[in-house]
Amino acid sequence: MKTDELINLLSTGLEPVDKPARIRHASAGLVLGLGAAALLMAVALGIQPDLAYKLQLPQFWLREAFCTAVGLAALLCVWRLAHPGTHLGFAPAAVLAPVALMWLAAAYVLQGATPEHRAELLMGHTARVCSLLIALVSTPVFAAVIWAMRRYAPTRLRLAGTAAGLASGGVGALVYTLHCPELAPPFLAVWYVLGMLIPTACGALFGPRLLRW
Amino acid sequence: MQSNEEHLRGLLLRGLAGDAVAYRAFLQDLTAHLRAFLRKRLTRLPDEVEDLVQESLLAVHNQRHTYDPSQPLTAWVVALARYKLIDLLRRRSRQDVLNDPLDEDNEQLLAVDGEAAEAQRDLAKLLETLPERQRTPIVCVKLEGLSVAETAQRTGMSESAVKVGIHRGLKALAARIRSGA
Numbered sequence: 001m002k003t004d005e006l007i008n009l010l011s012t013g014l015e016p017v018d019k020p021a022r023i024r025h026a027s028a029g030l031v032l033g034l035g036a037a038a039l040l041m042a043v044a045l046g047i048q049p050d051l052a053y054k055l056q057l058p059q060f061w062l063r064e065a066f067c068t069a070v071g072l073a074a075l076l077c078v079w080r081l082a083h084p085g086t087h088l089g090f091a092p093a094a095v096l097a098p099v100a101l102m103w104l105a106a107a108y109v110l111q112g113a114t115p116e117h118r119a120e121l122l123m124g125h126t127a128r129v130c131s132l133l134i135a136l137v138s139t140p141v142f143a144a145v146i147w148a149m150r151r152y153a154p155t156r157l158r159l160a161g162t163a164a165g166l167a168s169g170g171v172g173a174l175v176y177t178l179h180c181p182e183l184a185p186p187f188l189a190v191w192y193v194l195g196m197l198i199p200t201a202c203g204a205l206f207g208p209r210l211l212r213w
Numbered sequence: 214m215q216s217n218e219e220h221l222r223g224l225l226l227r228g229l230a231g232d233a234v235a236y237r238a239f240l241q242d243l244t245a246h247l248r249a250f251l252r253k254r255l256t257r258l259p260d261e262v263e264d265l266v267q268e269s270l271l272a273v274h275n276q277r278h279t280y281d282p283s284q285p286l287t288a289w290v291v292a293l294a295r296y297k298l299i300d301l302l303r304r305r306s307r308q309d310v311l312n313d314p315l316d317e318d319n320e321q322l323l324a325v326d327g328e329a330a331e332a333q334r335d336l337a338k339l340l341e342t343l344p345e346r347q348r349t350p351i352v353c354v355k356l357e358g359l360s361v362a363e364t365a366q367r368t369g370m371s372e373s374a375v376k377v378g379i380h381r382g383l384k385a386l387a388a389r390i391r392s393g394a
Contacts, residue, residue, distance in 0.1 A: 001335055002329065003329050006267050006336060008237070009356060010274045011234075011236045012233065012354065012358055013361065014228065015361075015379075017277060017278045019278055084279060084293050085284060085287075085291060152276070153279045
């Protein structure tokens with residue numbers, strides 16, 4: 001087939017592109033991933049019994065804001081990386097900002113605490129499982145983000161996979177907060193961040209294979 | 214170049230809205246730029262240039278929904294063409310054929326090359342390998358120029374099945390090229 005014939009083929013019977021429909025479709029997949037993560041958390045781990053009380057604490061909402069900020073900023077990276085030739089702009093800084101703020105908060109809390117209290121602030125009661133459980137809850141979100149991204153055209157696959165992993169880590173951590181009793185900034189600064197980094201590493205590792213088109 | 218970018222961008226935007234004439238003009242103008250861009254980067258594989266031009270055109274078409282109108286068109290096209298170029302080089306695992314670094318951020322589609330060589334790969338033959346439900350809509354709508362409604366009537370498929378068949382067929386065509394057909 002000559003190139004002119006291909007051009008004829010591609011332009012004949014052209015349909016208009018319905019971008020909003022594509023965005024709705026991709027978003028529906030993400031919502032499905034979020035729902036699956038919530039279901040997984042509720043069934044496998046269970047919602048914490050004193051959630052109604054926790055909802056009244058400002059620390060609870062700080063934790064929600066932290067996870068949401070990381071997840072949304074990473075999703076912005078995902079969106080930009082899914083569109084060829086688009087610069088990331090401030091998006092990576094927006095990912096790092098909530099993490100940096102959480103580290104600052106952790107440092108502030110730790111330096112104001114008595115030495116015997118510091119270990120508890122850092123380790124809580126669930127330090128051994130927290131990061132792994134966040135990674136587990138993130139799994140359906142990870143699948144959904146990769147699926148949505150494959151409907152677009154990422155060209156920097158490793159970076160795109162990394163952003164997809166981080167986005168699923170942030171959203172997964174947000175879902176996990178409904179189970180998790182820990183609210184201390186030092187705990188979040190270490191174990192939540194580590195939990196988000198597990199799917200991020202998976203994304204960086206498998207992105208090139210999962211996102212190729 | 215500024216006016217060229219604006220010109221091409223205007224044609225593409227009309228094409229995205231469904232204007233087939235503008236879209237054809239866009240692809241025709243773009244082809245010359247793509248050919249020059251790729252020929253410069255494939256000096257040691259001149260026989261591959263026209264195949265890669267066609268592959269890039271198919272990528273531009275299949276991914277046209279990923280063009281963000283607030284971004285420069287050139288950056289979008291270059292990102293797609295470079296992706297296909299790297300993909301080809303990886304497939305051949307012949308990294309030594311590069312004569313230009315691929316990571317320059319400011320590459321422009323400045324030059325024009327109107328001289329089409331013969332493509333080695335025959336897309337028409339590849340088209341024949343597609344399953345019926347994809348091939349028939351492409352042949353009717355894209356090659357014979359029937360409308361979606363006429364195609365649906367003639368084949369007994371639903372209109373949405375015709376559209377989906379075209380869409381998936383062109384994606385499958387790109388995938389078949391990639392897998393080394």
